[in-house]
Amino acid sequence: MNDAIANFNSLRPAQLAALDKEAGWSLNTAELAAAQRHFRKLGRPPTRGELETIAQTWSEHCKHKTFSGPVRFERGGKVKRYKNLFKETIVAATKTLNRPWCLSVFKDNAGVVEFGRGKKWGLAFKAETHNHPCALEPYGGAETGVGGVVRDILGVGLGAKPVLNTDFFCFGRQDSRMKLPPGALGAPRIMEGVVEGVRDYGNRMGIPTAAGGVVFDDGYMLNPLVFVGCAGLIPRDKIDKKVRPGDLIVSVGGRTGRDGIHGATFSSADIGEDSPSSAVQIGHAINEKKILDALLRARDKGLYSAVTDCGAGGFSSAIGELASDCGAVVDLDKAPLKDVSLEPWEIWVSESQERMVMSVPEKNLPALKKIFAREECELAVLGRFNNSGRLLVRFKGEAVVDLRNDFLHGGVPNFEKRAVHRPVPVGARPPAKPSRPPGRLLREILAHPNVRSRAPIVRQYDHEVQGGTVVKPFTGPAGYGPSDGAVIWPQAATRDLNDFAGFAAAHGICPSVGRIDPCQMALNACDEAMRNLLCCGADITKAAFLDNFCAASPADPKVLGDLVLAAEGCKEAALGFGAPFISGKDSFYNQSSDAKGKPYPIPLTLLISAVAPVDDVRAAVTTSFKRAGNPVYLAGVTWRGLGGSIYNELEKSGNNALGVISIEESAKLYRGLLPAFRAGLVMAAHDISDGGFAAAAAEMAFGGSLGADLCPETGYAQDGISQAELLFGESPSRILLEVDRDNELAFRSLVAGLPVERVGFVSSGHDLTLLDSAGRELLREDIAVLLESWSGGEA
Amino acid sequence: MVIEIRTKPKYAAAEDAALLARMRAAGLPFKAASSARLYRVDADWPSAAYKKAAADLLADPLTESWSVGGGRAPAGYWRAEIWLKNSVTDVVGESVSEAAAGFLGVKAPKVRFGHAFYFKSAAGPKAEKAAAKALSNPLIHSFKVVKK
Numbered sequence: 001m002n003d004a005i006a007n008f009n010s011l012r013p014a015q016l017a018a019l020d021k022e023a024g025w026s027l028n029t030a031e032l033a034a035a036q037r038h039f040r041k042l043g044r045p046p047t048r049g050e051l052e053t054i055a056q057t058w059s060e061h062c063k064h065k066t067f068s069g070p071v072r073f074e075r076g077g078k079v080k081r082y083k084n085l086f087k088e089t090i091v092a093a094t095k096t097l098n099r100p101w102c103l104s105v106f107k108d109n110a111g112v113v114e115f116g117r118g119k120k121w122g123l124a125f126k127a128e129t130h131n132h133p134c135a136l137e138p139y140g141g142a143e144t145g146v147g148g149v150v151r152d153i154l155g156v157g158l159g160a161k162p163v164l165n166t167d168f169f170c171f172g173r174q175d176s177r178m179k180l181p182p183g184a185l186g187a188p189r190i191m192e193g194v195v196e197g198v199r200d201y202g203n204r205m206g207i208p209t210a211a212g213g214v215v216f217d218d219g220y221m222l223n224p225l226v227f228v229g230c231a232g233l234i235p236r237d238k239i240d241k242k243v244r245p246g247d248l249i250v251s252v253g254g255r256t257g258r259d260g261i262h263g264a265t266f267s268s269a270d271i272g273e274d275s276p277s278s279a280v281q282i283g284h285a286i287n288e289k290k291i292l293d294a295l296l297r298a299r300d301k302g303l304y305s306a307v308t309d310c311g312a313g314g315f316s317s318a319i320g321e322l323a324s325d326c327g328a329v330v331d332l333d334k335a336p337l338k339d340v341s342l343e344p345w346e347i348w349v350s351e352s353q354e355r356m357v358m359s360v361p362e363k364n365l366p367a368l369k370k371i372f373a374r375e376e377c378e379l380a381v382l383g384r385f386n387n388s389g390r391l392l393v394r395f396k397g398e399a400v401v402d403l404r405n406d407f408l409h410g411g412v413p414n415f416e417k418r419a420v421h422r423p424v425p426v427g428a429r430p431p432a433k434p435s436r437p438p439g440r441l442l443r444e445i446l447a448h449p450n451v452r453s454r455a456p457i458v459r460q461y462d463h464e465v466q467g468g469t470v471v472k473p474f475t476g477p478a479g480y481g482p483s484d485g486a487v488i489w490p491q492a493a494t495r496d497l498n499d500f501a502g503f504a505a506a507h508g509i510c511p512s513v514g515r516i517d518p519c520q521m522a523l524n525a526c527d528e529a530m531r532n533l534l535c536c537g538a539d540i541t542k543a544a545f546l547d548n549f550c551a552a553s554p555a556d557p558k559v560l561g562d563l564v565l566a567a568e569g570c571k572e573a574a575l576g577f578g579a580p581f582i583s584g585k586d587s588f589y590n591q592s593s594d595a596k597g598k599p600y601p602i603p604l605t606l607l608i609s610a611v612a613p614v615d616d617v618r619a620a621v622t623t624s625f626k627r628a629g630n631p632v633y634l635a636g637v638t639w640r641g642l643g644g645s646i647y648n649e650l651e652k653s654g655n656n657a658l659g660v661i662s663i664e665e666s667a668k669l670y671r672g673l674l675p676a677f678r679a680g681l682v683m684a685a686h687d688i689s690d691g692g693f694a695a696a697a698a699e700m701a702f703g704g705s706l707g708a709d710l711c712p713e714t715g716y717a718q719d720g721i722s723q724a725e726l727l728f729g730e731s732p733s734r735i736l737l738e739v740d741r742d743n744e745l746a747f748r749s750l751v752a753g754l755p756v757e758r759v760g761f762v763s764s765g766h767d768l769t770l771l772d773s774a775g776r777e778l779l780r781e782d783i784a785v786l787l788e789s790w791s792g793g794e795a
Numbered sequence: 796m797v798i799e800i801r802t803k804p805k806y807a808a809a810e811d812a813a814l815l816a817r818m819r820a821a822g823l824p825f826k827a828a829s830s831a832r833l834y835r836v837d838a839d840w841p842s843a844a845y846k847k848a849a850a851d852l853l854a855d856p857l858t859e860s861w862s863v864g865g866g867r868a869p870a871g872y873w874r875a876e877i878w879l880k881n882s883v884t885d886v887v888g889e890s891v892s893e894a895a896a897g898f899l900g901v902k903a904p905k906v907r908f909g910h911a912f913y914f915k916s917a918a919g920p921k922a923e924k925a926a927a928k929a930l931s932n933p934l935i936h937s938f939k940v941v942k943k
Contacts, residue, residue: 137932185932188820259884280935284886338884352884 005048009040023048025055030413038407049345049393049400056313056349057320058412060588066554066563067586069414073564074557075421082564089567090547090581093574101542102580104239109152109308110160110232111582112239113544115613116501121494122239123503124160126152127168127229127546127609129587134226136280138185138193139200143283144353145228146201151309153232154292155356157239159299159307160232162292163466163490165202167212167228168507168607169194170550172221173449179595181222190224197283198228199460204285205292208469209461210486211505216449217512219603222592225550227607231505233493238299241306245326247359249319249383250304252372253291254284254354256314257338261350287354290375295356298371303364310355315382316348316401318357320391324409327388332395334382344395359385419560424516431642431653431724438694438727438770439779441650445691445728446698446790448646453482453791466492470502470617471536474703476624480787481703484532484687487620502617506532508608510689512644515603516658518562522569522606523661527732529610530577531687534670535735537621537677538612545574546609547584552591552601562604570606576663577670579610621677623686624703628764630683630741632708634715635756636669636734638693640725646691647728659731660718666733672754673735681747684738692728694770694779696736701768702787710760713773723778727770738762796840798849799862799911801831806858814912821929827915828926833876834891838904852898853891871915875927877938878909 004011004019011019016032027035035054039046046054056062067086072079082088094105101114103122110126130145146165153160171194172178172187180186185193202209207230259282298304310318319330332347342350360368365381372379391408393401434441445451458473463486471487474480485506491497508528514521526545534540547570554560574581591601614620641657642648648656676682684704688696693712701708712726725731737756739747760771768786770778802810807829814828834853836845842863849861868874879885887908896903914926927938 137934140935183933186821189929192817257884258882280883282884282886284889286890287886 005051006045008045009036011036023051025051026059027055030415031058034411034413038411047400049348050403052345052349053316053320053401053403053408056316057408059313061312062317063412064586065412065414066417066560066588070416071419071560071564072416073419073561085564085567089571090574090584093571094580094582096575097578097580099580102544102582103236104157105580105582108156110156111544111546112156112234113542113582113611115233115503116494117499120236122234122236123231123611124153124156124234125229125231125544125546125609125611126583127166127227127548127607128152128585129548129550130226130228131223131550131587131590133281134190134194134224135222138190139197140280140282142194142197142226143201143285144281145226146198147283147285147288147353148309148311149228149230150205150207150288151311151356153230154295155307155309156232157234158241158304159238159295160234161296161493162207162230162232163468163493164211164231164486164488164505165207165209165229166505166609167198167209168509169227170215170217170220170225170511170605172224173216173218176218176221178218178221181593181595184222184592187221194224194226195457195460201283201285203462205289206465208463208465210463210469210473211507212458213507213509214454214457215509215511217603222594222600223590223602225590225602225605227548229546229609231488231503231611233490243306243322243326243359243385244361245385245387247305247385248362248365248381249328249330249385250358250360250368250379251315251335251382252294252356252358252377252379254287254352255336255338255378256342256347256350256352256355258342258346258350259352261346281351281353283353290377291354291356294372294375294377298368301367303368304358304360306359308357310357312351314348314350314352315357320408322357322359323385323391324405327386327390327405328383328392329386330383330393332382332393332400334380336378336380344400348393348400417554417560418557419564420557421561422558426516426643426657427655428641428657429655431655431722434651434724436651439781441728442694442698442779442781443786443789444650445646445695446786447792448649448691451646451691451695451790453794455791455794468492471504471620471622475622476703477705480705480791481622481624482699484535484623487536487614487617489617500616500618502614502620503611504533504536504538504614505609505611506536508532508610509606510644511603511605513658514562514566514605516643516656518565518604519569520658520661522566523573523663524732525606525608526570526573526577527661527663527666528687528689529608530579530670531733531735533610533612534673534677535621535623535685535687536614537619538614540612540670540674541578543577543579543610543612544582545579547581548607548609549586550590550602550605551588554588559601559604566604566606573663577667619680621682621685623700624684625700625706625708625738625762626683626704628706628762630738630762631744631758632710632760632762633737633739633756634693634712634734634759635673635737635754636716637755638712638715638717638721638726638729638734639731640718640721641731642725642729645728645730647724653724659729661732669733669754672751676747676750679746679750681740681743681750682737683740686736688734688736689730692730693736694727697770698768698783698786699790700736700738702783702790705783707763707765707767707769707783708760709763709769709771711771711773712759715757715759716755727778796836796845796863798834798836798845798853799831800849800854800859801829803858803860818926818929823926823929825914825916825926829913831911833909833911835878835907835909836895836904838901840901844899844901848895848899852894868913872913873940875912875914875938875940876909877912877927877931877936878907880935880937883935
């Protein structure tokens with residue numbers, strides 16, 4: 001390889017491609033040619049370190065070339081062009097909304113919104129994916145995923161204190177008999193490792209893990225999706241950071257080893273049997289906890305002017321980004337190493353975990369050293385920021401990298417990519433008569449992998465540490481009911497026990513809808529996240545979204561077409577709800593070859609994570625029924641269509657139409673319900689999603705250890721709707737509400753004019769009874785039996 | 796020298812049941828199974844130092860037993876060892892190294908962390924090899940079936 005690099009400027013395209021493959025850079029033909037032109041102009045060949053730096057900086061992981069690049073979208077003979085898909089959809093919505101409570105969006109390691117009384121705090125929120133590492137080594141991949149997103153929160157502004165970890169997974173079905181290609185790990189193995197990794201890292205760092213979920217679908221059999229998120233609190237005067245030329249470049253935390261080399265460039269490649277083992281990263285939660293404790297102490301003393309985490313690309317990315325507006329000289333021989341046999345370029349791009357890079361005024365170095373020494377946390381001065389506009393990296397005085405910032409950060413060629421609409425035949429005829437009685441269907445739906453209890457996962461997490469988890473993953477007197485989100489009272493960060501301000505965190509995801517209509521998938525996911533926030537009692541007028549897109553190769557125009565539609569859906573939802581996106585991340589190339597060698601891509605998947613303030617956590621709302629005799633209301637309209645539903649996996653309905661969603665109507669409904677929540681009239685609330693009305697009612701009932709007699713037909717519904725659609729349809733924008741019977745009139749007056757209607761009452765019995773409008777029983781099930789189905793007997 | 800730490804049989808029921816369930820899910824129905832933690836310590840210590848580290852640093856005296864020099868499989872069991880490859884960062888090994896240095900007042904030794912698994916079946920080493928494969932990841936682990 002050394003010969004090829006020495007002759008880089010004269011290599012032909014095929015030779016460049018061969019070199020790229022051998023080195024594992026994942027640069028495409030145009031990028032290799034751009035690099036070659038640059039070094040031809042300089043009249044010298046590149047060094048290995050320079051090509052590694054370019055590959056890392058221009059990687060999909062770091063540059064988001066697809067999402068931020070030009071796209072030509074073709075649909076039905078019409079063409080729409082985007083210069084920058086991300087800016088023209090998701091960022092455009094945020095800019096249009098221009099919310100004054102958004103303190104930092106799309107420019108730092110996480111988005112930051114205003115938090116609490118007195119405008120003293122910002123709430124930072126970020127979600128990351130760690131899909132490729134988890135496919136290779138689930139435990140290590142998940143651990144380092146959590147470690148990475150926690151460092152994002154530590155590296156936002158001058159550092160935020162993490163107060164919540166979130167987790168959301170997409171795995172292959174655990175009972176799948178699909179033949180796997182060589183080297184692929186089975187779905188149970190992946191799930192077990194990922195859950196253990198998330199558990200061990202979060203628990204050891206003392207950060208509560210709550211607000212999560214799992215989707216099982218064989219589309220994820222070879223490429224699991226692991227979304228990990230973190231929320232943290234930061235003083236408002238610590239949100240801005242700026243590298244000052246003359247400051248020292250200081251690295252803190254773990255030592256640099258060979259682990260994780262090429263992680264950033266690996267994420268721009270398909271996973272196969274020959275995937276590099278060096279891409280495996282190993283986490284050390286205790287080291288990160290030491291950094292956390294020392295860093296926040298140093299922050300409060302004002303000892304540094306900027307900080308960022310060493311994530312994908314290692315020092316190359318962290319120092320490269322910090323120096324992108326100025327310049328830097330780095331001496332790699334000053335970096336503490338785990339392995340002295342590392343080549344200089346390996347030190348530069350290694351993704352060894354638990355490292356942060358800071359910009360430190362020289363006069364503050366002794367005080368900084370003292371703080372980190374007290375935590376037995378290693379600190380090294382690697383060089384100095386300057387005004388050169390260049391990145392000069394040396395090892396024992398010899399140049400390893402010498403690149404101009406304008407080329408490194410602005411030289412990546414980006415060409416227009418083709419995207420096409422993928423039409424899906426939709427059957428909207430009335431659903432066929434089900435083969436099972438409704439009661440049995442409900443039990444089977446509750447036992448379905450995508451509905452059943454997540455207790456075996458959730459119970460492994462410490463969601464109580466820091467003592468601020470108000471709405472926990474399970475609710476009700478016995479902890480049997482699933483929550484729609486988490487409500488956090490971050491008193492461990494504010495240290496103010498008289499301030500009851502908190503926040504809710506929740507998710508929305510519906511890949512099965514995306515298979516039919518990617519735009520509606522995005523609308524539904526945003527809608528689901530908003531409903532979940534509202535059901536926790538959050539102030540949805542100040543909700544903020546994170547987007548995490550995962551897709552197969554965007555080189556496939558249909559994959560990119562789906563992405564365009566989903567991004568447009570995000571824009572429409574954000575504008576309709578008035579909820580800005582504040583941060584996000586995308587992950588592409590989530591595809592592998594199956595056992596027969598055929599491409600096996602994931603379905604386009606969008607996870608919407610959402611946060612909103614809860615003005616007083618003592619008034620937070622949970623999903624479980626509270627009192628017999630309380631009326632139950634259905635908010636929202638049930639539309640026809642069983643597309644993407646759990647019901648359709650169990651019954652051949654012949655109907656794959658999607659329930660209608662109008663963000664305008666949904667936003668009006670949720671804002672209209674908010675005063676009732678604020679007035680304390682809503683005793684319990686649960687969004688209707690997987691499994692439909694019947695599943696939501698069952699979860700509220702066994703969660704509260706109370707029965708209910710409900711008639712879904714009395715709620716608002718589309719004309720001609722079938723019984724199956726009423727009971728099990730998953731049309732969006734619907735919530736079941738338990739209302740305080742003593743204040744029902746006040747509730748009704750607050751929701752007058754909205755599609756909100758009483759559908760029955762909570763009962764003191766042990767049955768969930770669903771009736772038709774003539775009073776005939778559609779189903780009557782013992783809530784203990786329903787709980788047994790849902791929990792698999794583990795409740 | 797390898798230090799092995801095992802949960803005492805009277806406390807190991809849940810741990811063993813979880814391992815058996817995991818093996819059953821992988822299509823390997825063993826009659827019995829148990830596991831142990833392994834620490835390979837590369838140091839020039841007297842044997843008393845290994846014993847002190849095992850007894851007072853690595854094992855919980857109430858619930859765990861220890862042995863130095865490699866555990867023996869009970870009659871009828873096969874034993875498989877799984878270790879992190881030398882090229883893989885071993886954070887447990889690093890922590891134990893630092894702890895041992897502080898505890899014994901010696902220079903930090905090189906420590907690698909691993910697991911031992913004991914399986915009882917009539918199928919012979921083929922099943923044990925399959926089990927070791929199911930419990931390890933070839934990207935980062937090496938394994939061997941070492942003893943009957």
